[in-house]
Every structure is written in structure tokens, then in C-alpha cells.
Amino acid sequence: MTKSDGENPQKTDIKVSLIGGHRLAGATLHERTVTASLIGGADIDLTDIDIPDGTELRITKLSLIGGVSLKVRRDVRVEVHGLRLGGVKDDGPSEPGGPTVRIDAWGLLGGVSVSRA
Secondary structure: OOOOOOOOOOOEEEEEEEEOOEEEEHHHOOOEEEEEEEEOOEEEEOOOOOOOOOOEEEEEEEEEEOOEEEEEOOOOEEEEEEEOOOOEEOOOOOOOOOOEEEEEEEEEEOOEEEEEO
């Protein structure tokens, strides 16, 4: 994860495609990422980065059809928000504290699946 510096505190990565999803790796992401596609999901792997405790990494997924597949470490809390006709599958930690990844998933079809390494 690339932290924004004081000169550019609102840095947001934006990934856009009409058809086809996005594959995102944690080392190249900033604190905020937006991925948008008409048809296609987002495959996000955050297992190779160290998210500091108390930090919130925010990912917004916009699509008509397509879900989110997120892979994180066991100690990372995941919050899922948004509106979609798919469920959320996550058996992660429920205790407060630690790093947080917030997924805002907006779309017609597609769920959010969280796996832990």
C-alpha cells in the first residue's frame, strides 16, 4: 500500500473498463481505490502488504455485473457496504482494532467474497 503524503492527501486510484475485470495487488494501491466496469469483477490481493493498525483502506467497486474477490491476512477487519444482489461471504475477525479494509460494492449482480491467508 502506498500512503499519500502531506502534499497530496486525497490520492485515489481509478481503474475503468467496459468489459473485463480488474486484478489489483496491494503494493500498488493507495488508501482509496475506485474500480468501475460495465461487466467484470475485481480480484484484489492484499496479503503481501502491511496495513498499519488503525488505518482504513477503502475500495469502491462499481459495476452492472461483477463482484469482488478479496484476499487479506487473518488480522484484517473487512467492512462491506453498498447495494448489490449478491451476498457477502466472510468469516473474519469480529473484535475491534487492527487494520480495516472497507469495500463499497455497488452493482446489480455480484457478491463480495473474502478469503483469509
